[in-house]
Each structure stands twice: as structure tokens, then as C-alpha cells.
Amino acid sequence: MTATIERGAATEPVASAAPPPRKVRFLTSSNGKKVVMAVTGAVMVLFLVGHMVGNLKIFIGKDSFNEYAHALRTLLEPIAPYRTLLTLVEIVLVVSVGLHIWAAVSLSRQARRARPVKYVARKKSQASGYTTHIMRWGGVTIALFVVWHLLDLTFGVVNPKGTNSLPADRMIAGFDPSRWWVTIIYVVAVVMVGLHLRHGIWSMFQTVGRGTARLRPVAALVSAVLVIGFLAPPLAITFGVVK
Amino acid sequence: MNLVLKIWRQSGPSDSGRMVKYHVKDVSPDMSFLEMLDVLNERLILEGDDPVAFDHDCREGICGMCGMVINGVAHGEQVATTTCQLHMRHFEDGATITIEPWRAAPFPVVKDLVVDRSAFDRIIQAGGFVSVPAGSAPDAHSIPVRKEDADSAFDAATCIGCGACVAACPNGSASLFTAAKITHLSLLPQGQPERLSRAKAMVEQMDAEGFGGCTNTGECTAVCPKGIPLDTIAQMNSDYLKAAK
Numbered sequence: 001m002t003a004t005i006e007r008g009a010a011t012e013p014v015a016s017a018a019p020p021p022r023k024v025r026f027l028t029s030s031n032g033k034k035v036v037m038a039v040t041g042a043v044m045v046l047f048l049v050g051h052m053v054g055n056l057k058i059f060i061g062k063d064s065f066n067e068y069a070h071a072l073r074t075l076l077e078p079i080a081p082y083r084t085l086l087t088l089v090e091i092v093l094v095v096s097v098g099l100h101i102w103a104a105v106s107l108s109r110q111a112r113r114a115r116p117v118k119y120v121a122r123k124k125s126q127a128s129g130y131t132t133h134i135m136r137w138g139g140v141t142i143a144l145f146v147v148w149h150l151l152d153l154t155f156g157v158v159n160p161k162g163t164n165s166l167p168a169d170r171m172i173a174g175f176d177p178s179r180w181w182v183t184i185i186y187v188v189a190v191v192m193v194g195l196h197l198r199h200g201i202w203s204m205f206q207t208v209g210r211g212t213a214r215l216r217p218v219a220a221l222v223s224a225v226l227v228i229g230f231l232a233p234p235l236a237i238t239f240g241v242v243k
Numbered sequence: 244m245n246l247v248l249k250i251w252r253q254s255g256p257s258d259s260g261r262m263v264k265y266h267v268k269d270v271s272p273d274m275s276f277l278e279m280l281d282v283l284n285e286r287l288i289l290e291g292d293d294p295v296a297f298d299h300d301c302r303e304g305i306c307g308m309c310g311m312v313i314n315g316v317a318h319g320e321q322v323a324t325t326t327c328q329l330h331m332r333h334f335e336d337g338a339t340i341t342i343e344p345w346r347a348a349p350f351p352v353v354k355d356l357v358v359d360r361s362a363f364d365r366i367i368q369a370g371g372f373v374s375v376p377a378g379s380a381p382d383a384h385s386i387p388v389r390k391e392d393a394d395s396a397f398d399a400a401t402c403i404g405c406g407a408c409v410a411a412c413p414n415g416s417a418s419l420f421t422a423a424k425i426t427h428l429s430l431l432p433q434g435q436p437e438r439l440s441r442a443k444a445m446v447e448q449m450d451a452e453g454f455g456g457c458t459n460t461g462e463c464t465a466v467c468p469k470g471i472p473l474d475t476i477a478q479m480n481s482d483y484l485k486a487a488k
Contacts, residue, residue: 207459
């Protein structure tokens with residue numbers, strides 16, 4: 001007679017202890033938000049390159065700089081009305097900045113929820129701690145600077161030449177040696193932008209799946225070029241090279 | 244060696260927990276970190292105290308069970324080693340050592356230094372496998388695989404799922420773990436049919452478990468006992484993006 005042995009599974013069936021996972025869609029997933037960060041970041045980097053090249057025209061002469069500022073407003077005329085292109089650029093930038101901040105805040109909150117109990121020992125960074133220190137608070141610093149920068153050189157509210165003045169005059173008056181502290185604000189802010197981009201540009205490629213360690217020096221080089229290009233005009237004006 | 248240990252003691256999941264100070268005497272520099280804790284536990288048991296609970300299994304650096312944050316660094320400051328392979332000679336006599344469990348919401352503390360890493364299992368269950376029976380190892384050259392791919396896949400496959408990446412990440416992200424598991428299958432022929440659905444399912448499970456997002460800080464790869472490279476995260480992101488299209 002053959003005995004039949006009731007055989008259970010070798011191990012307990014794995015019950016799903018977790019609650020049914022909430023539906024994660026692309027834009028609500030952490031990866032999706034990172035892609036939003038990357039794409040909006042890329043838009044802003046491209047803008048910065050154009051902005052920097054435009055600034056450098058002050059070295060050719062005040063007229064060249066003013067003509068360039070005027071051309072930005074009259075480009076595409078008469079096909080499109082005054083300021084068409086500039087307005088479009090402004091809209092794209094405002095949307096990019098908004099989405100970039102939204103993604104950053106959302107990801108920061110998710111990160112905080114992921115570690116409700118902090119470490120007692122001061123957590124020693126094993127990877128230089130650069131990113132942790134620079135990106136989030138650096139981003140806030142840059143946002144505050146952008147507000148000042150727009151009030152100063154775009155709207156002229158805090159500029160000695162006021163609102164109704166030529167762009168080159170605002171720029172030269174703004175960085176006058178007597179206003180050395182303004183130049184210091186710009187130097188600090190631009191260096192912060194550079195540090196932000198050094199990680200940001202590399203991170204952007206990593207997020208869209210094209211990152212390798214080899215891209216890090218490239219990101220650092222691009223950031224350095226932008227920092228030098230942006231700091232050259234204010235420093236030249238403050239030290240009297242451009243009058 | 245004489246040491247002062249500050250250890251996280253928590254009697255169970257619902258206990259709020261606290262740091263408790265212990266003096267450990269006559270520790271041999273040749274002991275491993277876990278053996279040093281064994282010495283403490285033997286004394287605690289003799290004194291009628293509750294021994295410090297910590298996870299351990301193989302004690303040769305390949306099982307991924309032993310994990311603790313030592314002086315603020317996952318698995319201690321020695322690079323590319325698990326806690327069991329860390330030896331007391333790397334500490335100074337008279338030193339104070341802080342020992343804490345992995346800290347992350349998806350890794351609830353079971354007791355003292357033991358955390359529940361079932362969240363990792365659920366990420367694997369979401370897609371970290373090959374559905375077709377792959378059979379026994381095929382003949383060496385029957386399915387050609389590029390040497391570079393084979394090497395990268397193997398590097399990723401060395402992940403032991405210890406959770407140090409989560410513990411070290413300032414965002415409590417499980418990206419390095421999930422990326423290692425996705426990469427080791429997505430680089431090999433057997434992993435191709437489910438490549439994109441796997442990436443999507445595993446990334447979404449990672450989010451659903453409550454892990455944070457990746458900010459490419461590189462803290463994870465710096466503490467990883469197996470040195471899993473950050474490139475695996477780029478691979479994961481790439482596969483996820485393709486799946487989302």
C-alpha cells in the first residue's frame with residue numbers, strides 16, 4: 001500500500017504584506033520627476049549659453065550691446081509683432097523654472113519621508129558631500145539671486161539709472177566701482193550657478209540614461225566656461241576696464 | 244583593545260528606541276566587528292541582559308545580511324567591505340563607536356540593529372527575474388555575448404542586496420539596488436524579452452515602497468561592499484524611459 005503524503009509548499013507562500021501599490025504614473029514617479037528636472041535644466045543651460053554670449057558684446061562696445069538688446073526685441077519683425085521671440089523665450093523660461101522647482105520640492109519631500117528617523121552619528125559623506133550641500137540650498141540661493149538680478153538689470157528698479165535707460169548704461173552703472181557690493185553678490189551667485197551646473201549637467205545625462213563617469217569633466221568644463229563668461233563683464237566694469 | 248560602544252537599542256517595532264552606551268574590554272584587534280559584538284552579547288547574556296540583535300549569516304561578505312551604520316558610515320569606513328569583513332584593527336584603542344541600524348521608512352526596525360528588508364524582495368518580485376525556464380548553463384559560445392556586456396552584467400550581478408546604498412543615500416533611495424538588478428538582466432540575452440516591462444515594474448515598485456528619488460550623489464556606490472557603479476542607474480533610467488514611451 002502506498003502512503004500518500006500531503007505535501008505543503010517548502011516555504012510559506014509569500015503574502016504581499018504591502019498594501020496594493022498605488023498607481024505610479026510617469027510624472028508621479030521619482031524617475032519621471034527627475035526627467036522633468038533634466039529637461040527643464042537643459043532648457044535653462046541653453047538659455048545661459050545665449051545670455052553669456054550676449055553679455056560679452058559689452059566688450060565690443062556699448063552700441064553693440066544696445067543694438068543686440070534691441071535686436072532681441074525686434075527679431076522676426078515685421079512678420080511677428082515687437083518682442084514676439086523674447087516673450088516666447090520668457091514663457092518657456094518661466095515654465096521651466098516653475099517645473100524645475102516643483103520637481104525639486106516634490107523629490108525633496110519624498111526623500112524626507114523616506115528617512116523619518118535621522119542618524120545620531122553625524123553622517124559622514126563618502127562621496128565628497130558635494131551634491132548634498134550644493135544642489136538644494138544652492139538652488140534656493142540662485143532663485144533669490146534671479147529676483148535681484150531681474151529687479152536690477154531687467155526692470156531697473158534697484159539700478160541707479162532706473163527703468164527708462166539703455167541696457168548698456170544700466171549694466172555699466174550697476175557694476176560701478178562705488179557699487180562694489182553688487183559685484184560681490186554677482187560673483188557669489190554666478191559661482192553658485194557654476195557649482196550647481198557642475199553636478200546638474202552631468203546629472204541631466206545620467207537621468208536620461210546617457211550618463212557615464214567620463215561626462216563629469218565635460219560638465220565641469222562647461223560650468224567653468226559659463227562662470228568665466230558671466231563674470232568677465234561685471235568684473236571688467238568694476239575694475240574700470242570697460243567704461 | 245577597550246572600546247566604548249553607543250548602540251541603538253529598540254525592543255521591537257513599536258518601541259521608540261534609544262542609544263545605549265556599553266564598555267567592551269579586551270577586544271582583540273584580529274576580531275571582526277561582528278565577533279566584537281558577539282563578545283559584548285555573551286557578557287550581556289551572562290549578566291541577564293537582552294543581547295544586541297543584529298543580522299548576520301555567512302560572515303564572509305557574500306550574503307548581505309550584516310548591515311549596520313558604524314560611526315555614520317554604512318558597513319564602516321573601510322571601502323568595499325561588509326560589516327563582517329571589517330576588523331577591529333581599523334579602530335583605535337579607547338575609541339567610541341556609534342552603531343545604528345539602516346535608516347529608511349521602507350526598512351522598519353525589527354529589533355535593535357535588525358531591519359526588515361522585505362521591500363527589496365518585493366522589488367525583485369515585481370520583475371527582477373526571467374520568466375522563461377533558462378535551463379542549465381548553455382555551451383560557452385552557443386549564445387554570443389559581448390565581453391564588455393558580460394563583464395558589466397557580472398559587476399551588477401554581484402549586488403548582495405545588503406541595503407547599504409539605501410542607508411547611505413541622503414534621499415533614502417533604492418536606486419542602486421534596483422538598477423543593479425535591472426542592469427544584470429538587461430545586458431544579457433535571456434533578459435531581453437522582458438527588459439522594458441521589468442524596468443517599469445521594478446522602478447514603480449521602488450517608488451511604491453516609499454524609497455526616495457536619486458539625486459546622483461554617489462554616496463551609494465561609495466559604501467557599496469561590491470562597488471556597484473553609478474552607470475547601472477543610467478542603464479535603469481534609460482530602460483525606464485524607453486518603457487514609458
